[in-house]
Amino acid sequence: MKLLPLILKNAFRKKTRTLLTIGSIVLPLLVICLMGTFLKALEAPDPKTVHGSFRLVVRHRVSMTSSLPAAYEEKVRQLPGVEAVSDFNFFGGRYRDAGARNMFMRAAVDPGTILNVFDEAKIVEGSARDWREDRTGCIVGTNLAAKYGWKLGDRVVLVGDVFPMTLELTIRGVYYLENGTSATLFFDRRLIDERFPSFKGSVSTIWIKAKDAAASERLGPLIDAMFENSPYPTKTETENAFRNGMVSMLGNVKLLMTSIGVVIVAVILLIAGNTMAMAARERITEIAVFRTLGFQKSTILALVLGESVLIALASGVFGILIFVAAEPTLKRLLILSPMSSLAATFRVYPEVLTLAFALAAGIGVLAGLVPALRSASRSIVDGLRQVT
C-alpha cells in the first residue's frame, strides 16, 4: 500500500499520454460492450415469453420471401392452445428517402386481429376503432411518433418497392409497448390486396399468440406437421428465434462479432503495451536508482506492472460507466433502426460489463508484463549508465 501513491504518480506522470492511452482503451472497450450486449440480446429470452405472452411465428419453410396461403390462418386458429392469430406482411418501401435514418418497420396487417396477438400494445392516442374504420388509417409506435413529430391525423406517405405503389396513410392511433420497442407502422393490408389482387389470399407470416408455455411448445411442431406435405410447408418458431433468424441472415453474426472483438483486444494490447514499454524505457535510469536505493526486483515489477494495470482498470471503469450511461441512447437508436426487434432485449448485462472489466485488467497485466520484467531484470549499472 505504501507504493500506491508512487504508482499513481508514475501513471499520471505524462498526463496527456496517460489520458490518450485511457482513451485508446475506453473506445474499443465500448465497442466490445456494445457487441457483447448485441450478442446477449440475440440470445436472451424473449421478454414477452417470460411475461406470459407466448408468441409464435409461422413462415414458409424454404424462405422468408415465399408467401403462405392466408387460409392457413384459419386452420391454425382452430388448433387447441391458440388464443389469437393474425397475419403480418412486410411492406418495405421507403419513407422520405431510402436512407438508414428513415428506416423503420412497415407492416400490412389485419386491423381486426393484429392487436389480439400483440395484446401488450396499448393505444395511447387515438383508438383501434378509429384505425379499423379508416381503411387508409394506420397506427404508429410512440418512438416513431416522437422521432418524426407525428400527431393524430397526420399523413404519412410510403413509397413501395416490393409492392410498387404509393400509400397515403393517416395516423389514427399511437401505440406503446412496455419494452420500449414501439417503432413499427401498421396499416390495413387490404390496401395492398386491392392494388395487387394477386397478393390477396397470401400472407408473409402468420403470428400466433399461444395460451400458455405448454401450448407454445406444442404448437410449433404441430403446425409444421400439419402443413408438411402441402405445397407450402411451414416453419414455426418462437418470436425470439424468428428475430434471431432475421439477424442471422446477415451472416454468422456471433462469429463475426467475436472475431472483431478479438482483433480489438489485440489492437488495444499493442497500443497499451507500446505505451508501457515507452514509459518504462524513459525511466531506465530512475528504475536503476530505485534498485540502488534497495528496491527489490519484485517491487520494481510491482511498480511497473501496477502502473499498467492501474491505467487499464481506470480505462475499464470509464468504459463501463460510459456504456451504462449511453445504453438508453443506444437502445433508442436501435429502436429506430432496422434492427429494432433487438431492442426489447438490449439492456445492460452485468456479465458483459464483467467481461469488459476482466479484459481491461487482462490487457493491463499483459501490456505491462514485458516492460515490467525487463525493468526488473536490467542490471543497475547498465541502468545508471543509460542517458535518458
Next chain:
Amino acid sequence: MSAAPPLIRIDSLVKQYTRDTQVLTVLDKLSLTVDEGDFMALMGPSGSGKTTLLNLIAGIDRPTSGRIVVGGQEVSTMSEGALAKWRSANVGFIFQLYNLVPVLTAFENVELPLLLTNLNRARRKKQAELALSVVGLTDRMDHYPRQLSGGQEQRVAIARAIATDPKLLVADEPTGDLDAKNGDEILTLMERLNAEFKKTIVMVTHDPKAASRAHRLVHLDKGVLKEDVHAERGKAVGMAAAVSASST
C-alpha cells in the same frame, strides 16, 4: 589497544567485462581498506575503474573475483535480494546528476528509501524532515525537482542518501554538474556529514579541488591502485594537485 577493523576491506579484487570475445580487465587484483569515518576521494583518468570500484563497494555490481567486506559483511557473495536489503540499510548514494524522481517532491524523494523500512508514516515523515533539515532545505520540501536549482537538487539527493542513516556514503562525481559555488557548498556539506555525523564517504571525482576536501586520496590507473595518500584535513590541495598532475 587494537585498532578498529576497517569499514571496507577489499582483497584481490578483479573486475572484468566481456565484449564479444574480448575480455576487458577494469580492476586488476586491487586491495584496499577504508576505515570507518574516513572521507576518501577516488581519482584517475576516464576508464581507470573509479566508478566500477565505487559500484562494487556499494553492492550494485559484482566482482569477477576477490572479496569485498563492508561493515563485517561480505557483499561480494550476497544474493541479489540480500544485497538490495543491505544497500537500503547501509549505503547512501549521491549521483552526479542527482537522479531525483521528477514526479515526487523533495520530501517524497527523501522519503523514498524509508518506504523500504518498517517505519510508520509519522516516523518516516520525522526522519525525512530531519534529513532535509541537515541539508538546510526544510523550506523547500514541497517543491518538485524542476523547481529547485542544481545545488538544491543535489542537497535533496544527499538528504535522500542519509535518510536511512547509513554508515557509508558513496558519491559519484557529486559536484560534476554544479558550478564552483554550489560545488563548494556540496563539498562543505559532505565534510560536515563526515565530521559531524561520522559518515564514511567514498567519492569519485575528476576535480582535484573536490578531492582536496577528502582526507585520503586514492588514485587509480587502468584498474590498478597507483597512489594512496593520507593527508591532514585542509592540507590536501597540493597533494591532490600533485597526484592529478602525475597522472597526466
